[in-house]
Amino acid sequence: MNETVINKYTSNHFKKMKSEGKKICMVTAYDYAMARCVQTSDIDLILVGDSLGMVVLGYENTLSVTIEDMIHHTTAVRRGAPNSFIISDMPYMSYHLNLEQTKINAAKLIVEGGADAVKLEGGSESRLAAISAILDCQIPVCAHIGLTPQSIRIFGGYKVQGKTPQAYSRLLKQAVALEETGAFMLVLEGVPEALGKDIANTLNIPVIGIGAGRFVDGQVLVINDLLGYSDIVPKFVKIYASLDKVIVDALNQYCAEVREKVFPDENNVYYPINKEE
Numbered sequence: 001m002n003e004t005v006i007n008k009y010t011s012n013h014f015k016k017m018k019s020e021g022k023k024i025c026m027v028t029a030y031d032y033a034m035a036r037c038v039q040t041s042d043i044d045l046i047l048v049g050d051s052l053g054m055v056v057l058g059y060e061n062t063l064s065v066t067i068e069d070m071i072h073h074t075t076a077v078r079r080g081a082p083n084s085f086i087i088s089d090m091p092y093m094s095y096h097l098n099l100e101q102t103k104i105n106a107a108k109l110i111v112e113g114g115a116d117a118v119k120l121e122g123g124s125e126s127r128l129a130a131i132s133a134i135l136d137c138q139i140p141v142c143a144h145i146g147l148t149p150q151s152i153r154i155f156g157g158y159k160v161q162g163k164t165p166q167a168y169s170r171l172l173k174q175a176v177a178l179e180e181t182g183a184f185m186l187v188l189e190g191v192p193e194a195l196g197k198d199i200a201n202t203l204n205i206p207v208i209g210i211g212a213g214r215f216v217d218g219q220v221l222v223i224n225d226l227l228g229y230s231d232i233v234p235k236f237v238k239i240y241a242s243l244d245k246v247i248v249d250a251l252n253q254y255c256a257e258v259r260e261k262v263f264p265d266e267n268n269v270y271y272p273i274n275k276e277e
């Protein structure tokens with residue numbers, strides 16, 4: 001990153017929003033073009049999610065996404081949204097091996113990628129240690145628990161979490177521990193609405209839900225899902241546009257006009273020859 005980036009907000013802004021009862025709106029973005037649109041909208045902050053592995057790169061899950069992928073896409077999003085608060089996802093195995101590697105990878109997302117904060121999945125003791133190590137590098141951390149996609153091999157698929165009393169209280173305890181460790185925000189994914197409400201009421205930091213019901217402090221969605229620009233859309237998503245259709249219709253019209261010699265017409269012709277020269 002060469003240019004100086006002046007962010008509109010710091011991580012404290014979102015805690016203030018929660019204390020004022022203002023709902024927080026977050027979406028993912030993965031490239032320059034979409035980030036430009038997001039920054040122009042009323043969205044409060046952007047997540048460069050490792051969901052990019054699925055919705056942009058076409059992988060079956062998020063496990064193949066690398067730190068290089070995340071840096072590459074985070075720099076593009078930063079170029080498109082120079083004034084937005086951007087969280088960048090730490091991909092699978094970038095914070096699992098040891099604390100030194102964890103700190104280096106988090107710092108890469110900030111220094112090379114231009115993110116304002118990082119996000120990592122899980123609430124176990126080792127995740128708390130990873131978060132402390134990253135905070136020690138002065139990097140704000142967003143936690144993420146519930147149906148964490150990097151754990152699908154353990155969960156046996158994309159299954160709602162926190163349904164049994166034991167799982168419910170384990171997630172509640174993890175949420176408290178994550179706040180105590182210093183996370184500035186918690187993404188809560190794929191849990192019963194009652195648990196979302198309980199965690200949001202218990203914590204002072206904002207709880208951003210995705211498939212976590214109505215009573216959390218804000219919502220996050222994968223942008224391709226909400227825009228109808230995606231092949232597999234989870235049940236909890238509301239689709240606000242039909243980009244797939246808009247794109248295919250436009251492409252078909254373009255093809256028809258080329259074949260019928262309607263495009264290009266005189267308005268689309270570059271550099272008319274100056275007859276006098």
Ligand code: KIV
Nearest residue numbers: 028049050051187210
């Ligand atoms: O990777 C991602 O997009 C995410 C959101 C779904 C929360 O982690």
